[in-house]
Amino acid sequence: MPEPPASPILRPRADASAVCRPAGCRSASAMAARPRLHYPNGRGRMESVRWVLAAAGVEFDEEFLETKEQLQKLQDGEHLLFQQVPMVEIDGMKLVQTRSILHYIAEKHQLFGKDLKERTLIDMYVEGTLDLLEMLIMHPFLKPEDQPKEVVHMAQKAIIRYFPVFEKVLRGHGQNFLVGNQLSLADVILLQTILALEEKIPNILSTFPFLQEYTVKLSNIPTIKRFLEPGSKKKPPPDDVYVRTVYNIFMS
Known part of the structure; x- marks a missing residue:
């Protein structure tokens, strides 16, 4: 659509x-x-x-x-x-x-960085993540016989192309967030995508320790934690x- x-x-x-x-x-x-x-x-x-x-x-x-x-x-x-x-x-x-x-x-x-450089980084990360998220959005509209193959394809894309990028970023700067050491649009969209992928592939972060820790920390931010609770x-x-x-x- x-x-x-x-x-x-x-x-x-x-x-x-x-x-x-x-x-x-x-x-x-x-x-x-x-x-x-x-x-x-x-x-x-x-x-x-x-x-x-x-x-x-x-x-x-x-x-x-x-x-x-x-x-x-x-x-x-x-x-x-x-x-x-x-x-x-x-x-x-x-x-x-x-x-x-x-x-x-x-x-x-205030989720879009403090200057042009940070906004551009956030935008790049968001655009990449949305490419992966789009596959999840379209998945339920595929023919039933094609859906299992697409899950495998999504997992490969995430593990080979996308997650290594974010794992490297987090490992490189040692901070809790992707850009500027504060929550941004890039973090929110990445967390949304990770959790949606985990619904289909529970162990998808098994080889990404920094992303595992990152996911837990973001999920416990009070506003996000409330959104993840039943009834939201x-x-x-x-x-x-x-x-x-x-x-x-x-x-x-």
Whole structure:
């Protein structure tokens, strides 16, 4: 399921009572509202957004898409810049395109480094990890007979291409986080991906001791620990109901 870019960044008016953009003005109350996430009730590409908001300690609401008609209503109302979700209502904007959404939240909540060099490192790590995460996102939509082979392929990619990079980074600087010795978007997306892979391949970190320790430490950060507990807005692994819902909304 493809997706869309972000609306223009808003600038405060001189009186700071409202925010304007080409489509009109948003009040200060809109800026203070909790983010609202529009997506089916499952992981998909929205799960990274949930992870980053949770890591930042931000409460959010969700409006689950369950029918093609709900998607059509958003499209007809010009709420989706490229006619696709994920879409997040935040700070008076309707943001689309997963990476744009992640960047905005990370920048707003000090999860995107302290300077250009750190932001670029974070971006590189995130882009690499998202390549691996995309395989996990698409896995439940493969033919059942192809899924076991794809798990083997994912494991090989992780163990040969991706995890050695992060193991080397952590071993090299001896710090708790990938960049700047503070939690960043890169850490959040990597932890999300590691834990999702461990659901399918429990011993996938067996040859990566630094990543093992890193995973335990990140999982015990209070905001992340709460997100990992039962009853949070973290979504379970995709099941047949989620797959059917996605097909009915986007492919019927």
